[in-house]
Amino acid sequence: MFDSVRIREIEKLLKKRGAKRVMVQVPEGLKVSVLKLIDKLNEKGYECLLCIEPSFGACDLADKEAKEMGCDVLLHIGHAIFMKKTALPVIYYEYFIEYDFIPILKRHMSMLSYKKIGLLTTVQFVKSLPKVKRFLETHGKEVFTGKNKHSGYEAQVLGCDFSAALAIKDKVDCFLFLGSGKFHPAGFSINKPVFACDIESGRVYDIGKEIKKEEIKRRLAIEKAKNAKYFAIYVSTKPGQHRLDVAMKIKRKLERLGKHAYIVVANTLTKEKIEGMGIEVIVNTACPRIREDSKALGKIILNPEDIEKIA
Amino acid sequence: MFDSVRIREIEKLLKKRGAKRVMVQVPEGLKVSVLKLIDKLNEKGYECLLCIEPSFGACDLADKEAKEMGCDVLLHIGHAIFMKKTALPVIYYEYFIEYDFIPILKRHMSMLSYKKIGLLTTVQFVKSLPKVKRFLETHGKEVFTGKNKHSGYEAQVLGCDFSAALAIKDKVDCFLFLGSGKFHPAGFSINKPVFACDIESGRVYDIGKEIKKEEIKRRLAIEKAKNAKYFAIYVSTKPGQHRLDVAMKIKRKLERLGKHAYIVVANTLTKEKIEGMGIEVIVNTACPRIREDSKALGKIILNPEDIEKIA
Incomplete structure (x- = not known):
């Protein structure tokens, strides 16, 4: 997947930046061939570190990790530029696929x-x-x-x-x-x-049917949430995803409704991290996709806009 | 588990610091009762955020997360003071158990x-x-x-x-x-x-038998690693665990032995994060306990001292 054309393009970008130590970050689908890319970059004299935390988008940069590890640059592959302020210079290398539709x-x-x-x-x-x-x-x-x-x-x-x-x-x-x-x-x-x-x-x-199915699931989740008592409002530490101000507003709103509401913080949300505390509902202020993980997380998940409907 | 004595002790520590917004961090075993503590602290006017990332020791502080979320202080429960430099003031509340041995x-x-x-x-x-x-x-x-x-x-x-x-x-x-x-x-x-x-x-x-068992496992892992080609050297971003300098030395040593060696960076290591890249051996420069997770991680795991023996 990292063919010679792509490797050359990436090398050019690094050279232009004068980078020496590089943190490489790829989406899950490209992990399978990333070592080949690193081998090639090593040969050219770059010192590469690989961030193996999953990356779910351009909002999910490993810029702080890269800075901590003394890198000059973060090479973020697969997503278009998104973040304006980053902890160190970021090279976004967009991984285009010329798929014939x-x-x-x-x-x-x-x-x-x-x-x-x-x-x-x-x-x-x-x-x-x-x-x-x-x-x-x-x-x-x-x-x-x-x-x-x-x-x-x-x-x-x-x-x-x-x-x-x-x-x-x-x-x-x-x-x-x-x-x-x-x-x-x-x-x-x-x-x-x-x-x-x-x-x-x-x-x-x-996709109309899918949209309707999603709407029904959402309405059901909202109905269940009305009767729940313990709410965790999830705030992500991913650089493009933390919305503590939104979380705080939701917390106050839920408390006015007589609910127990807690702000919980994590980079990525997993079942283990939320288990055993008696939380019934997660209000997700990070990537809206997380609402789809309701089954995997074993909780009712609402996005901020759903909260309007439980009052 | 957070009885009134403990809650009062914690309150006193927070008051002394003049904290308003507090990031609370507990080891997994205390998650089950942490919401009760937070309810009490909320009542007293503190604004509490809960870090739900697992915490494996005093080397595993959520200080950066706390600072990012605008907290005044990190309340780290269950471990004794360890880190000297932190991103914001840390209150270590040691959770003593007077167990009758x-x-x-x-x-x-x-x-x-x-x-x-x-x-x-x-x-x-x-x-x-x-x-x-x-x-x-x-x-x-x-x-x-x-x-x-x-x-x-x-x-x-x-x-x-x-x-x-x-x-x-x-x-x-x-x-x-x-x-x-x-x-x-x-x-x-x-x-x-x-x-x-x-x-x-x-x-x-x-415990002599256990020590011997561990030694046999370790020797076996070292023997297997001798024949392996692809090594990931794991560096953690946990504040008290990152040892990039050690990792770099190991990388050069492995390369002299003709191995492919890659520095991989993550906060916590999981099976998913290391899968699909063709890595055979993980050299763990973070918490030595991780070597015990060999089965769960599906890889041969060595600690830095083991590398001496594969040359």
């Missing part, structure tokens, strides 16, 4: 009966957009893209930021998400149909 | 045939020492205690520091460890018999 689209064009289509994707696939746009246009569609507040690429969405969709919602008949998994396309609720062109299943499908 | 000793006095006995224990049991000393003396024994480099209490040992034993080794015929588990008493190899007065099994037993 056209065969999937060809097979499933009948799904896309709408004329005006808003495209959305995650950072690794932004290079595939022009080809998809052209393909759709030759099929008589009008294609729209918007830009996110946080991220640099046209049509790019984050799990916590769908402004690229909101920006064009009044212009389009439906959205088409290019990528993998249900988290991103099912994550935003806009009163327009959303389709996923999914590389895992190799099909285009209406 | 006498009934166990009475039942098993026949085990202790030696005359000159060196006592060792962990911080929570240091208050039980005088009674044990008197008991042994009335049984005709001579009792010795020493002091550790790192820790404040007579006879106290840490997993990484047995100088309390080394200080008296020439004066005694055997050692007697008061506490629980095998990690501490089996962890140091001095050419003297070691007995454990163990509160879990309620017996006194010769």
Whole structure:
């Protein structure tokens, strides 16, 4: 996965920075080939340290760890620039995949009966957009893209930021998400149909059902939370995720409702860390994706916006 | 477990410091009652945050997390003072248990045939020492205690520091460890018999067999490591555990032996964090206890001193 082109690109970036000691950080999917990259960088005289903490996004930088270890630079691979203030210089190396979505689209064009289509994707696939746009246009569609507040690429969405969709919602008949998994396309609720062109299943499908399922799960969680007494409000120490001010407001609100509410702090949330204390509900102020981990964490999980509904 | 006496003691310490916002950190065993403590402190007007990352010792402070969250002080419960430099003021509240070791000793006095006995224990049991000393003396024994480099209490040992034993080794015929588990008493190899007065099994037993078992395991791990190619040298970001200089030396040594060696950085080491990269051996430069987790981590684990033997 780290082919010679990518290794050369990374080397160039490090050289430009004059880096000597480098902390390397990759998302889980790239761990499998990261040692090869490090071998090559070592050969070129760089002293590489590898951060093995999981990295869930550009909000999840190992900048403090890198600084502590005396590195000159953090080489953060796989995500686009996000954080403005960091503990040391960060090189964001975006890991683009030029995936060919056209065969999937060809097979499933009948799904896309709408004329005006808003495209959305995650950072690794932004290079595939022009080809998809052209393909759709030759099929008589009008294609729209918007830009996110946080991220640099046209049509790019984050799990916590769908402004690229909101920006064009009044212009389009439906959205088409290019990528993998249900988290991103099912994550935003806009009163327009959303389709996923999914590389895992190799099909285009209406994500409406998924969105409804998610909504039902959410409503159920809120109902259960109404009767709960012990709430932990989770604040992450990940540099782009800590929102103590939001947590404090929620704490006061829950206390006014007669609940016991505690601010709990951790880098990543796991079942073991929250067990055995009698907590019934976790209010998650970190990455919104964590709400999906309800089963793995063995707790009811609410996101901040859900709290409005338990009053 | 946090009874009114303890809560009052803690309150007094916080008041003396003039703390307003407090990060609370407890070892796993005390998590079960920590919410009660926080409720009481909240009532008194303190704003408490709870660090839910596991804490394995006084070397494992959440001081940086506390500072990031705008706390005035870290209330670190259960361990004696260890770190000299911290990111913010730390209150170490030692959680003493006045455990009565006498009934166990009475039942098993026949085990202790030696005359000159060196006592060792962990911080929570240091208050039980005088009674044990008197008991042994009335049984005709001579009792010795020493002091550790790192820790404040007579006879106290840490997993990484047995100088309390080394200080008296020439004066005694055997050692007697008061506490629980095998990690501490089996962890140091001095050419003297070691007995454990163990509160879990309620017996006194010769730990010699355990020490031998550990040695065999260690020798086997070293033999296996000789044939391995891919080594990760683990450096922890825990404030009292990072030893990058040691790791760097080991890396160079392994490379001279023709091995691939990589410095990997994480707060706590887990199986998931090290999986899928092709690493065969972990050289652990953090807490020596981690070597015991070989099975859970699914890797051969060596401590720095083991590296001397693979050359």
